[in-house]
Amino acid sequence: MTPATRWQAMAELRRAILGLEPHLGADELASLRAAAEGLARPPAPVPGLRDFDPDRLDQLLALAGPETAPVLLRQLADDLDQCRTGTEAAARTGDWEGLRQASHVLISLAGSVGAMSLHGQAKALNAVAHAQDGGSLHGLLPPLLTELDALIALVGRTGLPGAAAP
């Protein structure tokens, strides 16, 4: 099952339960709640990515639909890769404008796919670029690139059915 179809199935299940709710007795509701609590557990960690919310990526793919989802994944990987190349090149040449642009895009992309730690680091990089703070840049860059690499790898794997899980 792909993330997109899984997300759609979950959405349908939620709608079905909400529709049933007014007709269920207290015992039945309690049993549903117990089942939900049993299923509720923190998402499995993704190697190299801290604070990753897989639901966000799943939801993007569901919005794109089964036909467009693979194209979207390829485009996401390309865009993230461009961010990586742009960030590294701009940092190497001291191009603050380039860093601002690359971090601006990365803020949006990382946040949209649920890579929240990377999203926060991209925001910090954007602030550093605005302040032209070379000292902070060198401390910030290595962990950001490591997480970015992990996200690019994850997006690459997500293209294969059932590969979203680490």
Added chain:
Amino acid sequence: MKAATARAPLLLIEDTQSLQMVYRSILASAGYRVAVASSAAEGLAQFRTLKPQVVLLDLILPDRDGLDLMREFLALQPDTTIIALTANGSVSRAVEAMRAGAHDFLVKPFDEGRFISAVQNALSERQIRPSRGPAPKPAELPAELETSGFIGSSEAMGRIHATIASAARSMATVFITGESGTGKELCALAVHASSARATGPFIALNCGAIPQDLLESEVFGHVKGSFTGAVSDKPGAAAAADGGTLFLDEICEMAPALQTKLLRFLQTSTVQPVGATRPRKVNVRIVCATNRDPLDAVRLGVFREDLYYRLFVVPIHMPPLRDRSEDVIEIAEAALRRFAAEEGRVFHGLDPAVRALLPRLPWPGNVRQLLNVIRNVVVLNEGGWVTPEMLPPGLEAERGAPGAFAALPAPAAEGPALASLVGLTLAEAERRLIEATLARHGGSVPRAARILDVSPSTLYRKIEGWRGGAADQD
């Protein structure tokens, strides 16, 4: 989720291809026709061809500044509704865009609901605003504004009216600052009255006057049984203002936890009443006000910085009356006409001595104090020309000498103070204390205010309230 398809397509200008795909999918699945562009040049070409009603514009584009492009769109087609898109970290650019005429802005990443809601709001506002008309003039404002001190021909008021007019067609949050008594709520009402939502509700809420533990329920509502005392469902101010304007006065007094919820509300356009399981979408424009320096409140850590930037989009500073003394006579004459009509008296106007005196006074209680003085004149005199003798005693000496409220009733004996207060309500005890302090300082409100460590306008408001109460009893 199908929306009414717009006649002209929406134009989406976003250079990051994957985001462009996502946004296009969201809009298409909601039933909108969408044209897309990946650069400013392509966007401009599409704009000229398609003449879209609504443009979703990324402010950071590879070939041109998005703000500059937005200005060109508005010059070519002033009716265009523009929603600025920007990344978290570049919110200041979005704020700049709102000031330059953008209708709304979205900070990436945003959720599907907020995205669609912004587009729906933009289109629905277009339906009630047929075209971008000329700036509303003060004379077009409701009569209440014309006679309540929100008038004046001074340069300062001219700037305020111009700002209100330029912000009228936008969803931009307006942040009004100014001392107490300067007319912040009237300014908020003017913003509402000048906007396309003028026929919608205007709901005002004073965040400083409501206990913090009740404020969440006042703003967002609650469902029956959600807490002790919630005996029935209550919609809350945000839901009551749906389709109109929500005015949050004394915003800096809001508790941090509720600030977080307000920020969420601004980001999602949804409200979730206390105890409710599902959020509800609303279409509300926020206008807020404070008599504090909001940036100072941010520095002190009592007001969230991100909320500040969300709210401080169109700032309006209401100047103290002493800084626009040329407006004093205009306000006084308008108030005299209104109060005389209400009281059934005939006044010819202000005599030359009064016209010379009033602009020279410092007016620490601002317009509210001036209105009180005129009300006092009208209530205590039969009519004719308003002469200096009709003014409350000591008004001229407001600049430090015994003053305007010397004529207030003398307080009860100051006596063995505490014992005499036992048995009174807190409000009664407060009134006794204020009256005693005023009496001790010859009726000078500024002096009494200094002793009591409150602003003069607070005292004027309380005195006004007591008078109102006395009038009700008569």
